[in-house]
Amino acid sequence: MDVGAAFDLSGKTAAVTGAASGIGRSTAEALASAGANVLCGDINETGATETVALITEAGGKALAQRMDVTNKADVDAFVDRAVAEFGRLDVMANVAGVAADGRIAEATEDMLDRAIAINLKGVFFGCQAAVRVMQPQGSGSIINVSSSIIDAPAPAYGLYGMTKAAVAHLTMTLSREVGRYGIRVNTLAPGMTITEFTTRHVYEADGTVNQEKYDAFVNQMRKLSPLGLVGEPADQAYLIVFLASDAAKFCTGQIWRANGGQTTAW
Numbered sequence: 001m002d003v004g005a006a007f008d009l010s011g012k013t014a015a016v017t018g019a020a021s022g023i024g025r026s027t028a029e030a031l032a033s034a035g036a037n038v039l040c041g042d043i044n045e046t047g048a049t050e051t052v053a054l055i056t057e058a059g060g061k062a063l064a065q066r067m068d069v070t071n072k073a074d075v076d077a078f079v080d081r082a083v084a085e086f087g088r089l090d091v092m093a094n095v096a097g098v099a100a101d102g103r104i105a106e107a108t109e110d111m112l113d114r115a116i117a118i119n120l121k122g123v124f125f126g127c128q129a130a131v132r133v134m135q136p137q138g139s140g141s142i143i144n145v146s147s148s149i150i151d152a153p154a155p156a157y158g159l160y161g162m163t164k165a166a167v168a169h170l171t172m173t174l175s176r177e178v179g180r181y182g183i184r185v186n187t188l189a190p191g192m193t194i195t196e197f198t199t200r201h202v203y204e205a206d207g208t209v210n211q212e213k214y215d216a217f218v219n220q221m222r223k224l225s226p227l228g229l230v231g232e233p234a235d236q237a238y239l240i241v242f243l244a245s246d247a248a249k250f251c252t253g254q255i256w257r258a259n260g261g262q263t264t265a266w
């Protein structure tokens with residue numbers, strides 16, 4: 001048994017959406033550290049370029065591309081670029097996503113459309129584009145990012161939760177449709193993980209972080225975990241590396257939960 005070889009991604013190509021920040025950035029760094037060539041996509045081109053710099057400085061190989069996951073042509077072009085630059089597509093990590101706070105009764109149609117466009121249609125387009133390349137190739141691993149909210153509905157998180165539950169269903173159905181082509185499809189359902197996404201709760205109007213609110217927020221999150229931990233982006237990224245690798249060759253159609261046990265308290 002060679003554990004290093006099972007997790008090794010050398011010579012493989014990965015495309016990561018949402019790679020400018022948080023879990024997407026950490027995922028891109030981790031996949032590159034495991035040996036993959038990584039195309040980093042994000043609507044925030046500056047952030048994606050910074051991620052590439054971090055990977056390159058660490059000795060990895062990566063490129064950045066501005067892309068909007070709500071635009072099918074952008075997503076198709078993103079996957080085509082990965083193939084054009086690196087020759088194939090082995091891993092597609094659909095990480096890009098946004099919060100959609102607000103109670104259902106008061107939510108506007110625009111809020112609903114935005115949540116669906118980014119969190120669901122973005123993943124849907126990413127899956128379609130990846131399968132287009134992976135099916136003739138006869139192999140591939142697709143990882144779609146959902147959320148622990150699907151296990152624990154909460155007031156004011158309904159729009160977000162609906163889109164993330166749909167991502168889990170999309171994943172399960174797709175895994176049944178494309179397994180015969182050697183393509184694995186899995187969902188990652190992260191628990192509370194400190195990123196821009198979570199710290200939105202503690203920003204002041206001028207954009208600075210309110211340290212007192214931040215500490216109180218993190219402590220509250222820690223209390224939800226039997227381990228007393230709040231997630232770091234790398235906690236999600238390592239699970240994605242596993243799902244991307246041959247070590248996970250028997251794993252498909254599943255929801256994977258790196259959440260510190262938070263949902264056991266809900």
Ligand SMILES: NC(=O)c1ccc[n+]([C@@H]2O[C@H](COP(=O)([O-])OP(=O)(O)OC[C@H]3O[C@@H](n4cnc5c(N)ncnc54)[C@H](O)[C@@H]3O)[C@@H](O)[C@H]2O)c1
Nearest residue numbers: 018020021022023043068069096097147192193195196197
């Ligand atoms: N942080 C958490 O606690 C947590 C928990 C559960 C699920 N998630 C999910 O993890 C994923 C990553 O979130 P994060 O915490 O790293 O947040 P983040 O805000 O740090 O990163 C999200 C990234 O997505 C990008 N993005 C947004 N809209 C886009 C678009 N239309 N096209 C391309 N890129 C776009 C942003 O520019 C950003 O770089 C999201 O899908 C989120 O829903 C996060």
